[in-house]
Amino acid sequence: MSRRSGILEFAVLGLLRESPMHGYELRKRLNTSLGVFRAFSYGSLYPCLKTLVANGWLTEEPGNTAEDALSAPLAGRRAKIVYRLTADGKEHFEELLAQTGPDAYEDETFAARFAFFGQTSRDVRMRVLEGRRSRLEERLEKMRASLARTRERLDDYTLELQRHGMESVEREVRWLNELIESERVGRDQRRPGPPAPERQDATETSGGRTAHRGESSRPDPSEDTAT
């Protein structure tokens, strides 16, 4: 009820796919790896985790994360919760990644999906990149039309803002073209290894390792209380 998210839910599933984590750690990763385009607070994260559990996509186990697991016997310890992706959750995540549909190519939705490209097949990647591109081209056309209609009524600054906006979009289109070309040519995105033979798992093409994701970005990626 009520507290589903879109992007947050998706990102949580994606991060947990790599390894189980505490909410706390999840939030840090969200605001670093993915923080290029978005930041989240506990006030949205914890409630979101609850509903993901309720949906059967995650399990919550008391305890510590692998590293310090063997130490103290968590007897009277404070409630620490490790979230882990279930098989259903995995499946759900993959569906989300592969989703087509109009909302799938908006700015943030696209960026979120792109960040997890390492976990899909080339087919899906191509589809998403092309979907994003045509979304942007639509946008450009509308901007051009509207600019043509109203150019003379606008002052120089408004005009400059629109020009700049359009150039930004055009630039992203060029970026997408490059990425699409790379995919077509077959540049293997997947780090060091050989082509990564498909796993036994049915829908799963991603294979092995996606390493860890990193950090970067937002106003203050280092910690929350800031800027």
Place this chain on the structure above:
Amino acid sequence: MSRRSGILEFAVLGLLRESPMHGYELRKRLNTSLGVFRAFSYGSLYPCLKTLVANGWLTEEPGNTAEDALSAPLAGRRAKIVYRLTADGKEHFEELLAQTGPDAYEDETFAARFAFFGQTSRDVRMRVLEGRRSRLEERLEKMRASLARTRERLDDYTLELQRHGMESVEREVRWLNELIESERVGRDQRRPGPPAPERQDATETSGGRTAHRGESSRPDPSEDTAT
């Protein structure tokens, strides 16, 4: 209370400064002139107008807009409301435009202010442009630092996303540099204006927020029921 906005309130005041309008027309202007970076629905606009009136920044008068004012004597006509900026509203708007302070240089806040640059002094424009630039430079430094910390743990796609994000920011910084230079040189923005240093050639500066973040974002800035 409750229904104040930030950016919406600001944009409404700015548009009404030019001329009185109906809510309906306001919304259209919001989604075209300013639509480059943001779109709004009636569900937020009308409530916002109410509170602006309550604050004494607008007046509402029944009737039509100047053009068709002289026709029908609005006898049993439907409630049509013309909103007009008061002196207080004007003052308030100018304060908002000139505001310094940490929130003043975020993506959307800045874009909104920029769109109304034609209504301020060069001093304010310079201050805002420089504020935005240092905001972005902060951001870049953090992104670089965090990237340096974690580069090896990232997969190619996440890395590419971050690289592209940083380039977008760098591009906006270059754009700001040009604008600041233009202001310094004294290119007069207001109205017909002389040259405004050509830029469409080679270097192709510009660019900015793009990719992630809002820009135009909304499916259909031209009209509502669409896409």
Place this chain on the structure above:
DNA sequence: ACACCCATGTAAGGTGTTACATGATTAG
């Protein structure tokens, strides 16, 4: 002793959207 990161949560509120409800005016 104190500070500071770890860690989990909730309540209230801000800021918006969608879908609905209503009706006038204009153009084909």
Place this chain on the structure above:
DNA sequence: CTAATCATGTAACACCTTACATGGGTGT
């Protein structure tokens, strides 16, 4: 006369943030 566009609003709900409340662990 019918469709589109003009025009105003409300109710429900989505999604997030801030500020609060609570407490454990580690380093100086």
